[in-house]
Amino acid sequence: MSGMVTQPVKVHPCDAPDGLISIEQACFQAAAYASVIKEHEEVSLGDALGRTLALPIRSVMPLPPFDQSAMDGYALEAGGGLPSGTALTIAGRIAAGDRGQPLPKGSASRILTGARLPHGADAVVMQENVANVGGRIVLTRMVRSGDNIRRRGEDVEPGEGLFQPGERIDARHIALLAAQGLERISVRRKVRIGILSTGNELRLQGEQLTEVSFFDSNRPMLLALAHQAGADVLDGGVIRDDPQLIAEALSELARHCDLVVTTGGASVGDEDHSMVSLARANGRGETLKIALKPGKPAVVGVIGRATYLGLPGNPVAALVSWLLLGSAVLAALDGRRSRPLPGMRLPMIHAFNRRAGRTEFAPARIVHGNGNLAVEILGRGGSARLKPLAAADGLVRIEPLHAPIAEGDEVMFHPFRDGFSV
Numbered sequence: 107m108s109g110m111v112t113q114p115v116k117v118h119p120c121d122a123p124d125g126l127i128s129i130e131q132a133c134f135q136a137a138a139y140a141s142v143i144k145e146h147e148e149v150s151l152g153d154a155l156g157r158t159l160a161l162p163i164r165s166v167m168p169l170p171p172f173d174q175s176a177m178d179g180y181a182l183e184a185g186g187g188l189p190s191g192t193a194l195t196i197a198g199r200i201a202a203g204d205r206g207q208p209l210p211k212g213s214a215s216r217i218l219t220g221a222r223l224p225h226g227a228d229a230v231v232m233q234e235n236v237a238n239v240g241g242r243i244v245l246t247r248m249v250r251s252g253d254n255i256r257r258r259g260e261d262v263e264p265g266e267g268l269f270q271p272g273e274r275i276d277a278r279h280i281a282l283l284a285a286q287g288l289e290r291i292s293v294r295r296k297v298r299i300g301i302l303s304t305g306n307e308l309r310l311q312g313e314q315l316t317e318v319s320f321f322d323s324n325r326p327m328l329l330a331l332a333h334q335a336g337a338d339v340l341d342g343g344v345i346r347d348d349p350q351l352i353a354e355a356l357s358e359l360a361r362h363c364d365l366v367v368t369t370g371g372a373s374v375g376d377e378d379h380s381m382v383s384l385a386r387a388n389g390r391g392e393t394l395k396i397a398l399k400p401g402k403p404a405v406v407g408v409i410g411r412a413t414y415l416g417l418p419g420n421p422v423a424a425l426v427s428w429l430l431l432g433s434a435v436l437a438a439l440d441g442r443r444s445r446p447l448p449g450m451r452l453p454m455i456h457a458f459n460r461r462a463g464r465t466e467f468a469p470a471r472i473v474h475g476n477g478n479l480a481v482e483i484l485g486r487g488g489s490a491r492l493k494p495l496a497a498a499d500g501l502v503r504i505e506p507l508h509a510p511i512a513e514g515d516e517v518m519f520h521p522f523r524d525g526f527s528v
């Protein structure tokens with residue numbers, strides 16, 4: 107994936123059979139229609155999760171803020187080193203949060219983890235490495251200056267650059283910002299995503315089905331994925347296969363959104379209206395044919411200031427296309443680096459026959475084969491099937507030339523998890 111790529115990606119011939127473009131090229135082309143959201147706002151640290159930093163952040167204080175003990179034990183002056191067998195009298199006790207007293211010469215102070223090192227001490231010996239003998243400690247191993255001390259500023263120096271704009275805030279960033287005492291940060295406005303489904307066959311939940319209709323599942327899925335991605339979401343409903351109606355709905359959503367997503371009508375059938383509707387909405391764009399299975403057809407473009415993504419109608423295709431193209435566009439809108447989906451290589455528990463040519467994604471679950479982890483593909487080839495997708499632990503990604511797949515062959519496995527999306 108490549109949201110922030112600045113040059114076209116070279117397409118390897120193997121990645122692009124029959125004039126299909128590679129996934130990287132498709133992501134680049136989709137992201138090229140998006141420009142970074144300029145507006146930003148201040149939020150409290152408590153509301154910063156999932157937001158994208160708008161301004162750089164420098165440290166305002168050193169971390170740790172003072173020299174402190176890394177262990178429960180005894181603070182002492184080791185100087186050039188104290189050999190095993192050295193005996194020291196115990197003077198005082200300093201717990202975390204105590205001010206403590208300066209260390210008298212030739213003595214050791216009881217100290218607990220996180221407590222400020224007393225004046226005069228330059229090392230801490232762990233309590234496991236001393237013997238207590240009548241109010242004194244006897245070292246049971248050599249202690250050197252600096253042992254078990256966290257130095258002021260060893261983690262963060264004052265004035266050091268911490269984060270650049272485009273950093274997406276998660277719990278780790280919140281921890282560091284909180285340790286700096288920062289209460290509010292500047293983040294970009296949330297991306298606004300409008301989503302609609304197209305298709306005469308589709309009905310909203312609660313509507314009456316006929317013998318030729320069924321319920322729309324893509325729009326609810328994509329609304330959930332957009333929420334998971336931290337966006338503000340607008341529901342554009344279900345629109346009939348009428349380019350004029352679709353164009354009007356697109357224009358309306360584009361007025362309020364940074365990204366408009368449709369599913370259905372991305373392909374070449376008589377009722378595939380994405381491209382025509384885009385033009386009628388005074389947008390511009392292009393149809394992509396991607397070396398991707400499922401998710402070959404997609405339309406990418408722009409309507410006014412909104413980026414447009416026309417995803418294929420088959421539900422698994424819509425999901426895979428969203429995870430690839432959607433994440434590239436969202437990263438570009440958010441001014442973030444688009445990162446690859448997290449994944450790990452795992453062996454297949456079974457053989458899998460397929461045609462070489464396209465990168466293939468398939469729902470899969472993790473199984474324990476001979477005590478090791480392996481993956482099993484679910485619902486073979488069903489890009490319209492929802493149950494295997496819902497039962498899966500993630501998606502396997504099979505490289506274009508990997509065919510057929512033998513039992514034990516390694517494939518990339520991308521786990522589903524909370525926030526799995528973009």
Ligand SMILES: Nc1nc2c(c(=O)[nH]1)N[C@H]1C(S)=C(S)[C@@H](COP(=O)(O)OP(=O)(O)OC[C@H]3O[C@@H](n4cnc5c(N)ncnc54)[C@H](O)[C@@H]3O)O[C@H]1N2
Pocket residue numbers: 303304305307308321322323324325369370371372373374375378400401402403417418419420421423489490
């Ligand atoms: N002659 C060709 N036919 C098709 C091609 C092709 O290259 N040549 N590509 C196939 C592939 S691959 C896919 S994927 C689909 C993509 O088609 P569209 O994006 O035009 O989608 P539709 O035809 O409108 O729908 C496909 C399928 O998905 C169902 N669908 C659509 N929207 C929803 C929804 N919101 N919720 C649930 N299900 C939905 C729809 O009823 C169809 O069954 O085209 C192939 N054909």
Ligand code: MOO
Pocket residue numbers: 398399400401402403418420423489
């Ligand atoms: O996108 Mo289609 O088969 O590739 O489902």
